[in-house]
Amino acid sequence: MSNLVSIEGLTVTFTGRGKPVRAVDHVSLEVEKGSVLVLLGESGSGKSVTLRSLLRLHPEKTSKVSGRIIVDGHDIMALSKTGIGDVRGRTVSMIFQEPMLALDPVYTLGQQITETILRHENVTPEQAHARALELFEKVQIPSPERRLNAYPHEMSGGMRQRAMIALALACRPKVLLADEPTTALDATVQIQILLLLRALQRELGLSIVFVTHDIGVAVEIADKIAVMYAGRIVESGSVADILHTPRHPYTQGLLASRVERAKKGDRLKTIPGSPPDLTALPPGCAFAPRCDKTTAACREQVPSLVTGAYDHAVACIHA
C-alpha cells in the first residue's frame, strides 16, 4: 500500500462550554507517499481540526474523537502517550500560520533545532549542530550560520516561517502538516514559501497535508484537493478536476465567485448566506440552505461521498 496517511470515519466533537460542536463529521481520506493533499475550506469547515487530529493535538478533556487514523503504520488513536510523543516530530510534524507561537522566544533558533534533534536521536551535539546548519541551508535562509544564533523576534516573517519549516524537518519526518502557513504573509513571500515546500517535498519525498482557505494557494501546491464544508468532505479529486470540472454545487459556487474570473465591474456570482453554524446544522446536506439545486431529498439524508472516474469524489445527490 502506498498510502502513508489514511483516515477512516474521523469524527471530532468538542464538548466544552455550551452545546457540543461536531467539528469533523465522518471524514475519510488518504494521502499517498510523496504527494500533497490540500484541505480547502472556509472558517468552521473542520479543515484545521482534521489536521490536528493527525497528531492527536485536541485536549482530551473537552473533545471526543472517533474513527481510525493510520500514519506510516502507526494507529494514532491507539498509541500511548509516549507512543504519540515518538510519532510527533519523527514521523509527522507540523507548521503553523503564526511561527511566533510555535517557536520559543527565549532560545535561539539553532538551540531549538539542535535540542529537538538531540531529544529524538542518539547523536552528538556537534552532529546535531551540523544538521541544523544543513537544514537552514535547505530552507534557503541566507547566511545560515549567523541566523542559527538569532532569536525568533530578530527575523522577518518569511525568515521565521523558513526557520519553523527547518525545525519541523529536524527529525526527518515523513509527513508534514501545514496549517495555513502562508496566510499571514505577503504574496511575494507566500509564493517563495510555496515553492520551498514544493522543492522540499520533491527532494525529501515528503507527504504534505496542507490546509488553506485560498484556492489560488491550493492550485499552486496541491496534487489532490479535498473540499470541506461544515466538517465534511464534499468533494475531492485532482487539482485539475476540481478546478475545471467541479461537481459539488459548493465548489462550483466557490469557483464561480472568484474575482480572477470576473471582468471589472461585473456582478460576481455569489453563494448566498453565510457559513453554517456547527451547533445547529440542518439535517441532511449541510449546504442545502445555501444551494440552488436543493430538493426535498437533500434535507433528509446526509449525502455520502461517491467516488467516480479518476478518484474524483463528490457528496451530492444531484452531481
Place this chain on the structure above:
Amino acid sequence: MSILQVSTSPVLTPIARSPGYWSGVVRRVSRDPVAMTALFVIVALILMAVFASSIAPADPFKSAMLRRLKPIGTPGFPLGADELGRDMLSRLIYGARLSLLMGLTPVPIAFIIGSALGITAGYVGGLTNTLIMRTIDVFYAFPSVLLAVALSGALGAGLTNALVSITLVFIPPIARVAESVTTQVRSLDYIDAARASGAGAFTIIRVHVLGNVLGPIFVYATGLVSVSMILASGLSFLGLGVRPPEPEWGLMLNTLRTAIYNQPLVAALPGAMIFITSIAFNVLADGLRTAMDVKS
C-alpha cells in the same frame, strides 16, 4: 450604559433586543456556586454589621475582671470572653461595623480616583501618560504595608487618617490596571472609527472606553477589599487606626495577642473573621473575572 437611550418609537421596526453584556455576566456568576457562596457570606457579614445591636447577645463594652479569658462554650459566653471579660461574640458582631467600614471605604474612593488617572493616562497617552504613570511609579516603589504605615504615621493616628492613607495606597495599583486596560482598548479600531466620525475625547471615553474598561478594573478593585481589611487591621494593630475600646477585628487581634498561650482559640477568632471576609471577597472577584472573560 449608553448615551443612546432606548426609546420605542412607533415609526421604527420593532427590534428583537439581545440580552446585554452585564445581564450575561450576572447570569454566569449566579450559576457559579463558589462565587455565590462568597456573595452569601459577604451579604451575611454586612447584615450582621447593620443589625449588630439587635443580634448581639450582650454589651460589647461591658467588662468584668472575673470573667477574663473564658474559653469558647462557657455558659453565657458562646465564644468566650476577652482579656477584659467582654463577650467575644458580641464584640465580633460589633467589630464587623468598623472592620467592614475600613475594608470597604478606601476601595471605591481609590477606584474612582485611580480609574480617572489611569484612563486619562491611557487614552491621552504621550507626555500626560508619562507624567501620571511615573508619579505613580514612585508610590509603587514602596511595599503597600510600609506605605500605609508611613502615611498613617505622618497624618497622625485615628480612623479617618487610616482610611485616607489606605485609599492613597490603593490609587497607584488601580491606576496602573486602568492605564493598561485603557491603552489596550484605545488601540482598537472602534475607537478610531469613533474618532473618525468626529466625536470628541470626552464622548469617546464615556461611550466607548468606560464600558469596556470599568469591568476589569472593578474586578481588580474587588480583590483589594481583602487587602484593605488586612491593612486596616494592621494599622489598628499598630495603634494607628481604631483606638480601644472600640471593637475592631484588627485591634482585637492586637489586644488578645497576650492571651495566645492561655486561650489560643479565643485569641484567633478576630483573625478568623478577617480571613473569612477577605477570602469571600477574593473568591467573588475570581468568580466575576471568570464570568466576564467569556467571549460569547
Place this chain on the structure above:
Amino acid sequence: MSTAPDTLATDPRDRGGPAQSLLSINGLVKHFPVKGSGFFGRGGVVRAVDGVSFDIRKGETLGVVGESGCGKSTTARLLMHLIKPDHGEIIFDGEKVGIDLPLSEYRRQVQMVFQDSYASLNPRLTIEDSITFGPRIHGMAETAARAKAHDLLARVGLDPSRFAGRYPHELSGGQRQRVNIARALALDPRLLILDEAVSALDKSVEAQVLNLLQDLKADFGLTYMFISHDLNVVRFMVDRVMVMYLGTVAELGEGEAVFASPSHPYTAALLASMPKMDPSERTIEAPLTGDPPNPINPPSGCRFHPRCKLAEPVCATIQPSLTASAPGTSQAACLALVPQSGHTLAARLSLPVPDIESMLMPEASA
C-alpha cells in the same frame, strides 16, 4: 429613505464640478520614531510615508496595493486624520483640510472601514447604537438617527428587526463587516476608505461584500479608496491603481493599463507573485527573493533597487520620480523609463514600452 444623491451632479456639497479631484494629496510625509533596542540602542525613524502625492477623482475607485510596510495603511490613517502628518497637505474638493475646511466637516465626508470587523465595533453597544453614534454626535435627533440606522441596515442586506438589537459577537464576520459599512455610511460620506475591508472574510462572503460595495457606490454616488494586498480583488474593483513601496509611490495609473502591462519592475513582480489558478502553469521561480525590507533605513536612490532585477549602479544614487514614459501609459518611478537617466535600459527604450514582465523573468514563462 436615504437622501443620498444618484449622480454626482446633484450633490449639493459638490464644489468644483466633476473635473476637480475629490481629494488631492501633496507631499504627504509621516515618520515614526522608534525606541532603540537594548541599553545603548539608537532610536531610528520609520519612514512609513515618505513624500506621497496623488489625487482621487470624483466617483472613481482608487486601488492601493503593496506589501506590508509599504505605508498603505498609514496613508489611510493620515487621510482620516487619525494621525497627524509631518508634512504635506490634504485638499478636499478644492478646500484645504484644517484651513478652508474644518476638520469636523471633513470627517463627515470621509469615512473608513477597517479590516478587523470585530475590533471595529464596540462589543458593549448594540448594532443600532454603533450605527447611530456618528449621526448623534453631529446633532441628529435620536428617532431620526434610529430610522436612518434601520434604513442603512436594510441597505447592506441585514434585516433591521433581527439585527438592530444584537451585539457584535452574535454576528458572523461577513455580517459584522456589513454593519461596519452601514456605520461608515451613516454620516453620508462622499469618500469611503476601505482598508483591507474584505481581506479577513471567507471567500464566499467576500464576493457578496464586493457586490454590495459596488451597489452602494452606485446608489450613494460614492468615491472609494480601496486598499488591499489581494491584487485580484483590486483588479476587479478599481478604476485606477497606486502601487506603493516603502513609503513611496512606485506606480500610478489606470487599473487596466497597470495590470496588463506594468511599467515598474516592482509592479510586474507583485503581479507575477499572485497564484496562477492553473495547475499547468504553476510559478517556477519566485519573482522576488527575500522579505519586504524594513522602512526604518530604506535603501538610497530607488528604494526597490536591492531587490530589482533591472538594477544598475545609478539606481542606488538617484531617487526616481513618477514619470509617464508615453502618453496613455501609467506613471512609474523607475530610472529605466526616464530618458537620459543614466540607466542603460533607458537609453535603449523606444516608445512604446516593451513588456517588462517578460524581460524580468525569461525563465518563468516556461
